[in-house]
Amino acid sequence: MSTLTNPVIRGFAPDPSMIRAGAWYYVATSSFEWFPTIPIHRSRDLVNWEFAGHVQHAVPGGSLSGVPDSGGIWAPALSWDGRRFFIVYAVVRSLQMSYFNLETYICTADDPAGEWSEPRRVAGHGFDPSLFHHEGRLWLLNLQNDHRPGGNRFDGIVLTELDHDTFRPIGETRMVFQRDMEHERFVEGPKLLHHDGWFYLLLAEGGTGYEHGVLVARSRRITGPYEADHRPLLTSRDDPSQPLQKAGHGELVRAPDGQWFLSHLASRPVQTARGPRCTLGRETAIQPVAWAADGWPRLKHGGWHPAVHVEVPDPPGDRDGAADPPPVHAADEELPGWPWSTLREPVDKTWSDTSARPGWIRLRGRHGPESLWGQSLLAQRITEHRSRVEVTVDAAPTTYTQAAGLVLWYNTEAYFTLDLTWTEPATERQNGQQWRNQGRTVLTLTTRDRHGTRIEATRQIPAGEPVTIGADIDGADARFWMRRNGSECPIGPVLDFSELSDEAGTRLRFTGAFAAIHAVDLVDGAFTADFTDFRLTASHASDD
Structure with a gap:
């Protein structure tokens, strides 16, 4: 066993989307108004992470000029169907308005550290999109926004099947999860997985601040209805003394030995006379997860607070039969490359x-x-x-x-x-x-x-x-x-x-x-x- 120290990707690495492909783990994070767009890191052991490249053509036209601070590319979701890598994300053009002025795009690649395709726009209902691959079918999850006066900006989670080649919608869009906004925390950032006969919907709950968390809902059918767990899978909201605050926006990944891990964002605040402040932004962290007897995922160490130090298995010697990916592409010698932005x-x-x-x-x-x-x-x-x-x-x-x-x-x-x-x-x-x-x-x-x-x-x-x-x-x-x-x-x-x-x-x-x-x-x-x-x-x- 080895021990990782959270955050594993430190300093402005929010909204991590982690997957495993063979012996390698990959994490994509939000880039907002910054280039390179959608940085991708990789690791074999969950402990040591390296920059592996980025989605080069994520922004049509190659420019985010004019987007507001904290606009741009939000919450990319990385996925793999066993053959191709996919990434779906929103380009957000306005902030703190009733309208979410954005576009949703998908790019694909044979290797996440290599060349990505030009973005293809898909019909999206809001930010935080993700893709779910199941039995040869492709599904798009989105946040639904109701911009009308009196409407809910976080109106629920919708699901649409997409054609696997054209990415055009197949059939109708369905509302699969919705909350009473007067009495419950709103949800966003949906991720789907299938485990032991259940479809599990992981949701970012309570916004991006100190109320943030990960909520899980489940259903026997992909189209729902989804029943929410009675407690969060992860949050720091009830304990301001926790070193990792704002914990939320999670995704579950299975290791080669069958163990499960949750990637999530968290922040390390400094204490000031005006309260805690997060100068380093939101960072990427990882927690071990076990499945309870009642079928719900739980943090392996108990409770719902994120741990700073986490034991993880050593990578298998046979590497699942997967070849090493190619080395990271060298930057243009006449231009500064990563870690410059x-x-x-x-x-x-x-x-x-x-x-x-x-x-x-x-x-x-x-x-x-x-x-x-x-x-x-x-x-x-x-x-x-x-x-x-x-x-x-x-x-x-x-x-x-x-x-x-x-x-x-x-x-x-x-x-x-x-x-x-x-x-x-x-x-x-x-x-x-x-x-x-x-x-x-x-x-x-x-x-x-x-x-x-x-x-x-x-x-x-x-x-x-x-x-x-x-x-x-x-x-x-x-x-x-x-x-x-x-x-x-x-x-x-x-x-x-x-x-x-x-x-x-x-x-x-x-x-x-x-x-x-x-x-x-x-x-x-x-x-x-x-x-x-x-x-x-x-x-x-x-x-x-």
Whole structure:
């Protein structure tokens, strides 16, 4: 036996959909407004996970420009019919409106780490779709949304049979599970499995926050009616002291030796004066499951709270007769690859270049950090509560409309930037006439949160010299610094890093915090900045 530590995929890896194909487990997670779209990880032992690729063509047209923060690709569901891999997902175009403006797509592949087909749109009724393969037939599950005044946004779970080749509906759509919204928690994220003569419907219950959970319903017939269990399979809602909070959105998988495991999302909050806040977003966790005598699945360790440490079987030596999948595809040498991510569009050589200066990444400045369109930003997920990030930047800004530097990022309404930029001479007020004089090269620390945008500090530095800048994160605190003559000099005050969290905003937030580099040019998009020695490291992860 081996022991895994939850979360197994750490830092912004929500809505995990886990399957097993032969000797390998695969997990697909939501990507929302980020590229690469629909990251996929794989493992042979449930303990050690590696990035295996992503669904390259998930977004028709290749762009999510204009989608709101936490819009984009929600809750992909991965499946395998023994021959082909399938993934179904929704592209969400609006948020917190009565209408769910979205499209539902299916892609297929021979290998989930390889090339995926172009997306094919299917008739979907809401977000969180999933596919169920049974006795040669293909079924689509969806959330039903009633957008009309007085209607329920979470109106129940519907089931539609699809043609296996064309994905067109066969027969009528059926409502298979519905709850009284006045007295019960709403459900979403449906997943189906067949076990011991029963069809089991796994449901995400109670939203994505601290009330989240996994509910199970079952029926002898695929079309229902489904009877709900009297208790949750998984939740943390009744115990705020649990280290894994927001536990929910589950999927059951059977191991080669017959044991069962539940993949689910969870969060590790930090405690603040304003309550718990989840800066790392929602992450992927795994729990062992056993079947009770009455036929309901139960957590193997008892109760319904998620465990941090879980024993799992060692992988079989014969690997189920399955060959190893091909190695992960190498990234384009001229473009940064995983773990780098980009906002609303894939990384592109027109604004990101690794060939212009060996050992450096050159970014061409584009929109500012509040844009929903063309940002030149490369980011990596922050995976632990204690982290350090640093980078050396070389640029020559000549106007305040040009900037380049380090970003701690949640979304367009929550970020901190330490930028190499330009400002007026010390004797001159801010007057917007940068073309009249040479001004000063400075590092400017700017914060953006629910209280607005503020300049926290400005530090003049020599023009024309590379500068190493960084930030240290310790729970709810973040401090920026610059390195000069081998010493680190703090810049600005200690910042409230918990403002870059799921809970801190006035709107729904579904992603997580990133460390990033970016370049801005608001005039003509010609300004460039070079970056090298980017390092994002975590420490004391065992204490989290």
